[in-house]
Amino acid sequence: MKEALIIKGFEYAREQYEKVGIDVEKAIERADKIALSMHCWQGDDVVGFEGADTLTGGIAVTGNHPGRACTPIELREDIDQARKFIPGKTKLNLHACYAEKNGKKIDRDSYTLDEFRNWVEWAKQQGLGLDFNPTFFSHPKMDGNFSLSSFNEDTRRFWIEHGKRCHEIGLEFAKRLNEPCIINYWMPDGYKDNCADSVIRRKLMTTSLDAIFSEKADDTLVPCAVESKLFGVGIESYTVVSHEYALCYALSRNKLYCLDSGHFHPTETIASKISPLLLFMDTLLLHVSRGVRWDSDHVVTYGDELQQIMDEIIFNDFESRVFIGLDYFDASINRIAAWIIGMRNARKALLAASLAPISLIRKAEFEGDHTLRLALMEERKNLPVGAVWDYYCLTQGVHGSEWIDMVKQYERRVLDLRC
Numbered sequence: 001m002k003e004a005l006i007i008k009g010f011e012y013a014r015e016q017y018e019k020v021g022i023d024v025e026k027a028i029e030r031a032d033k034i035a036l037s038m039h040c041w042q043g044d045d046v047v048g049f050e051g052a053d054t055l056t057g058g059i060a061v062t063g064n065h066p067g068r069a070c071t072p073i074e075l076r077e078d079i080d081q082a083r084k085f086i087p088g089k090t091k092l093n094l095h096a097c098y099a100e101k102n103g104k105k106i107d108r109d110s111y112t113l114d115e116f117r118n119w120v121e122w123a124k125q126q127g128l129g130l131d132f133n134p135t136f137f138s139h140p141k142m143d144g145n146f147s148l149s150s151f152n153e154d155t156r157r158f159w160i161e162h163g164k165r166c167h168e169i170g171l172e173f174a175k176r177l178n179e180p181c182i183i184n185y186w187m188p189d190g191y192k193d194n195c196a197d198s199v200i201r202r203k204l205m206t207t208s209l210d211a212i213f214s215e216k217a218d219d220t221l222v223p224c225a226v227e228s229k230l231f232g233v234g235i236e237s238y239t240v241v242s243h244e245y246a247l248c249y250a251l252s253r254n255k256l257y258c259l260d261s262g263h264f265h266p267t268e269t270i271a272s273k274i275s276p277l278l279l280f281m282d283t284l285l286l287h288v289s290r291g292v293r294w295d296s297d298h299v300v301t302y303g304d305e306l307q308q309i310m311d312e313i314i315f316n317d318f319e320s321r322v323f324i325g326l327d328y329f330d331a332s333i334n335r336i337a338a339w340i341i342g343m344r345n346a347r348k349a350l351l352a353a354s355l356a357p358i359s360l361i362r363k364a365e366f367e368g369d370h371t372l373r374l375a376l377m378e379e380r381k382n383l384p385v386g387a388v389w390d391y392y393c394l395t396q397g398v399h400g401s402e403w404i405d406m407v408k409q410y411e412r413r414v415l416d417l418r419c
């Protein structure tokens with residue numbers, strides 16, 4: 001009965017979209033094939049499997065909802081559970097701290113593919129590509145809040161080697177899974193209070209990054225990004241890899257620039273940055289998050305900022321030039337639900353962008369009819385996106401709102417029994 005109602009609603013929606021020149025099936029196909037990279041760290045509060053019991057380097061996770069994944073097997077099981085309810089092409093984004101050392105006494109500067117072989121085999125079975133991140137935090141080798149810009153040469157050397165190993169591991173991911181592995185470099189280096197020398201740390205950071213990237217690899221297989229941040233916990237006054245630094249480094253070294261929607265001033269939106277950057281860069285990496293005041297990593301909700309981001313990508317035909325990953329961690333709610341909510345919202349926003357009558361809106365703009373432009377923009381909001389979304393989920397077999405009850409059942413059956 002419910003399926004019949006969904007199909008009936010879809011038929012009505014298709015008629016409405018046809019009136020504004022939109023082919024609904026083509027819009028669904030377009031949104032469906034855009035890869036969204038799902039972040040592994042939502043499932044275990046960014047703890048990883050190296051034995052760390054605290055987070056440092058501007059990273060903090062709040063909440064203590066029961067059921068945190070404590071082993072790689074548990075985390076992969078939880079990811080499998082979440083993906084049952086997430087439509088569209090999906091990748092998985094790993095951090096280096098999710099290495100499985102299996103008793104070997106090695107550190108991050110010596111990691112190889114062996115420490116991630118289980119992840120690769122699992123990804124093959126699931127038909128997933130893998131993205132990767134070096135982990136420049138929560139480690140004894142951090143010099144306070146500094147890694148690649150530490151004044152200590154031995155410390156810098158350790159983190160340079162870690163960055164190189166991650167580059168090598170990402171290349172192996174790409175070769176074995178036949179899909180590019182995006183490697184994102186985010187370093188938490190910075191000061192809590194105002195500093196006297198704003199240059200020296202950035203010079204050290206530049207030398208260290210240049211050393212990491214000195215060993216060439218096929219950029220089509222391992223595109224590398226540098227991520228900026230306004231500030232973090234304990235580095236409120238000065239971050240070495242600021243927006244300006246990361247952008248200029250990426251432009252000068254032919255690397256990707258990573259825009260994180262939670263890493264800017266609360267009044268800024270990364271949507272407004274996408275088109276100007278892509279006039280001068282070939283590709284971008286987006287980390288889609290939700291900033292709330294000073295906290296940058298809340299679960300992605302379906303709001304104006306998310307829609308504006310996806311509109312910029314779809315309206316300008318940027319989907320082949322923008323890599324999209326999600327980045328948040330919330331331990332105050334069911335962690336699997338947090339994954340599902342964020343990933344479904346990101347996909348829904350892509351679908352809504354693909355369904356927008358942008359040709360009509362732009363025609364009005366080009367003809368100078370700004371009244372019609374505004375009217376069409378507002379009327380777009382009344383188009384039945386929800387009916388198309390329900391149909392899309394039905395055809396993908398990922399359920400509508402029933403997923404909530406199913407996740408609650410998994411919580412009672414599995415998560416509540418964990419230590």
